[in-house]
Amino acid sequence: MTGSPSERLPIGSDADLARVRRRVRQAAAGVGFGLVQQTKLITAASELARNALVHGGGGHVELTRLTDGARRGLRLSFVDTGPGIRDVELALTDGYTSAGGLGLGLSGARRLVQEFSLDSRPGRGTTVTITDWAAGLPSPRTGTP
Template identity: 70%
Template structure:
């Protein structure tokens, strides 16, 4: 799939506490509903956002989430970026594998989030931080054609 179309506006939200995680989930759900995501799609996207925001807080020491509405002809979607300046991910392939956890959890954060969205990319470098970006498109409206975004 080609990269999502460029947005007109972005909303940035801080991630520095558990209360911020709740606010990110609320905002993602609100944006998704306004764009036309169905309830199941909203739940999947909010779940992915919750996992990625928690990773930003726990592993990256906090950061920010960016919510970006996407419009490509009749297609509607959201791009969510989770940005931190923490230690980075030394082995992305290992971090993406089911069951891998550095905090004693189930190890389904990154790999689980990937299954819940249409696109997931990770830009990281040890010592520089991490940006995890996901894109999800609302069903019920035509998806953008490759090359049309």
């Protein structure tokens, strides 16, 4: 698997969140994601970028285009230097919220993508990395209808 040089986007304001969503949409379309898959990835990216801003005090996302043979994908790493997550397992539980929200940010993002990893230590910030691969084209029909 190879990756292109990463593109780094700041996350420090609501305007940055909009730029992250727009850039992820462009990159996903560029590597061949269908509309539904683009929407899922943008939703996950939006949740993770907002978490970095609200809970981590801001940070950045690194967007990397991936190639693995004929497969094309995107890896997004959301990095902040905030307080970190004390109980990662609890934070990944559906319904858990530390800020009065719906409790679907981390767990919801994890369900929307193919690969998800979270590295967090209290006092050292959090990095959440998601990877998604463009779905292949449907196989052609054979036989007669």
